[in-house]
Amino acid sequence: MKTKLRIACISLIASFFVQAQQQPKGIIGTSNWMNNWTSFKPATNDYGEATNIIAGTIDKDMRLVKRNVYHLVGVVYVTNNATLTIEPGTVIRGDDKTCGTLVITNGSKIVAEGLETDPIIFTSENEINNRKPGDWGGIIVLGKAPINTLGGIHTLPFDLDPNLNHYGGQDPEDNSGILKYVRIEYAGRKLSASKELNGLSLAGVGRKTIVSNVQISFSNDDSFECYGGDLNLTNLISFRTTDDDFDFTQGAQINISNSIAIRHPFSSDISGSRCFEVDSYEKVANTDMTKKMTKINASNITLVNLEENNQGLVRESAYIRENTFFNLTNSVVSGFAPFVLLEGNIGNGEANLSKISFKNVIANNCTGEIESESGSNIPGIKSYYGNPAYGIEYTKLKLIELFALPNIKGNPDFRLSVNNTVASGN
Numbered sequence: 001m002k003t004k005l006r007i008a009c010i011s012l013i014a015s016f017f018v019q020a021q022q023q024p025k026g027i028i029g030t031s032n033w034m035n036n037w038t039s040f041k042p043a044t045n046d047y048g049e050a051t052n053i054i055a056g057t058i059d060k061d062m063r064l065v066k067r068n069v070y071h072l073v074g075v076v077y078v079t080n081n082a083t084l085t086i087e088p089g090t091v092i093r094g095d096d097k098t099c100g101t102l103v104i105t106n107g108s109k110i111v112a113e114g115l116e117t118d119p120i121i122f123t124s125e126n127e128i129n130n131r132k133p134g135d136w137g138g139i140i141v142l143g144k145a146p147i148n149t150l151g152g153i154h155t156l157p158f159d160l161d162p163n164l165n166h167y168g169g170q171d172p173e174d175n176s177g178i179l180k181y182v183r184i185e186y187a188g189r190k191l192s193a194s195k196e197l198n199g200l201s202l203a204g205v206g207r208k209t210i211v212s213n214v215q216i217s218f219s220n221d222d223s224f225e226c227y228g229g230d231l232n233l234t235n236l237i238s239f240r241t242t243d244d245d246f247d248f249t250q251g252a253q254i255n256i257s258n259s260i261a262i263r264h265p266f267s268s269d270i271s272g273s274r275c276f277e278v279d280s281y282e283k284v285a286n287t288d289m290t291k292k293m294t295k296i297n298a299s300n301i302t303l304v305n306l307e308e309n310n311q312g313l314v315r316e317s318a319y320i321r322e323n324t325f326f327n328l329t330n331s332v333v334s335g336f337a338p339f340v341l342l343e344g345n346i347g348n349g350e351a352n353l354s355k356i357s358f359k360n361v362i363a364n365n366c367t368g369e370i371e372s373e374s375g376s377n378i379p380g381i382k383s384y385y386g387n388p389a390y391g392i393e394y395t396k397l398k399l400i401e402l403f404a405l406p407n408i409k410g411n412p413d414f415r416l417s418v419n420n421t422v423a424s425g426n
Contacts, residue, residue, distance in 0.1 A: 023360050026302040026332035027260050032413045037119040038215050040408040042185045043131050047091045066090050072100035077164050083109040089118040093125040094136025099189045101137025105164045114181030124186040131186045133242050134220030138187035138197045143176045144169030145206035147228025148251030148291035157195050167204035172230040174206025181213045188220030196221035203227040226252040240264045244277045251292045260302040260414055275303040279321035295325035302414050305335030316341035329359040338368025348380025364395045
């Protein structure tokens with residue numbers, strides 16, 4: 001009886017490990033979910049001339065309709081708990097001269113729910129082949145979910161109206177609306193040497209807010225940045241951003257899944273551009289250390305550098321600062337130097353490194369593994385993550401071998417190639 005029980009236990013454990021090894025890596029789907037609603041050549045798209053102007057303050061419910069093309073002029077605030085609803089297929093073109101920017105203030109909502117066959121598009125006002133990163137501001141959503149700055153309320157450094165520029169609170173379930181099947185192109189205006197708007201800034205945004213199937217292309221700063229808040233993010237695409245693809249800070253509690261960053265080395269910033277930049281605070285002195293530190297659970301993520309000739313400004317795929325929790329599982333990372341970089345303050349012991357985990361991950365064509373800014377920490381880090389239980393597999397495959405169709409000139413498919421036994425985990 002004992003022998004049978006022992007065999008059963010061994011079989012169960014073996015089955016568990018086999019199943020773990022066979023978990024699909026990178027972005028997944030029974031079909032290529034990046035088809036139909038995305039655009040990887042937005043410079044050549046004809047969006048039509050603007051027919052209506054949006055400016056000033058929206059303090060009551062408003063609906064934008066597909067039959068119009070809208071010109072977003074200056075900083076437009078949605079206030080007074082109003083809801084801005086946008087029909088599928090609507091185009092909103094951000095003004096260049098006045099840095100058109102849409103701000104959903106604390107308590108208000110945006111309901112931008114496009115369709116796979118009819119996405120909502122925020123883009124540059126400039127004409128075909130004259131569009132560039134930073135042509136306009138971007139979208140800012142200010143919510144009431146927790147952040148870890150002192151006092152629990154904070155402001156963004158974007159020269160916004162001080163009476164409307166506040167976020168944070170005590171409600172992790174806060175609802176700021178829906179962003180679904182939405183494209184944001186050529187945003188991220190540089191306001192000064194140290195202040196740049198993002199494609200989408202989510203500040204203190206709560207988990208009842210839906211952010212799914214959003215593509216941000218050619219942002220002049222970060223594509224997606226979360227300042228605190230509590231969110232589930234899925235099916236996000238960041239394409240050729242100048243700075244970071246996904247940036248998290250101020251105690252953000254984020255689950256991000258089935259999402260991809262597609263980097264081009266000549267669209268990078270010399271200050272250091274990564275797919276993930278994760279920290280809990282900018283300054284300890286401004287942080288309530290009794291509050292939650294940033295925690296990111298990232299699953300089925302694909303991070304890819306399109307350049308395979310070691311050129312351009314390619315850095316690490318992820319940069320992680322101290323007192324931050326970061327878990328990357330069932331994911332594919334290809335073409336970075338190194339794979340991951342840890343801030344020098346992160347020690348090489350169990351207490352620090354247990355906050356940062358990698359499970360069932362392919363690190364392909366990465367120059368360097370998990371490194372530290374502090375050279376003295378590197379041997380301990382390599383020993384810790386060198387354990388096979390962590391399931392980091394280092395490979396040397398060409399993009400065409402790794403992915404189904406890694407060609408952005410057509411309809412790219414960055415799901416793993418079904419013919420690749422390494423990728424499938426078998």
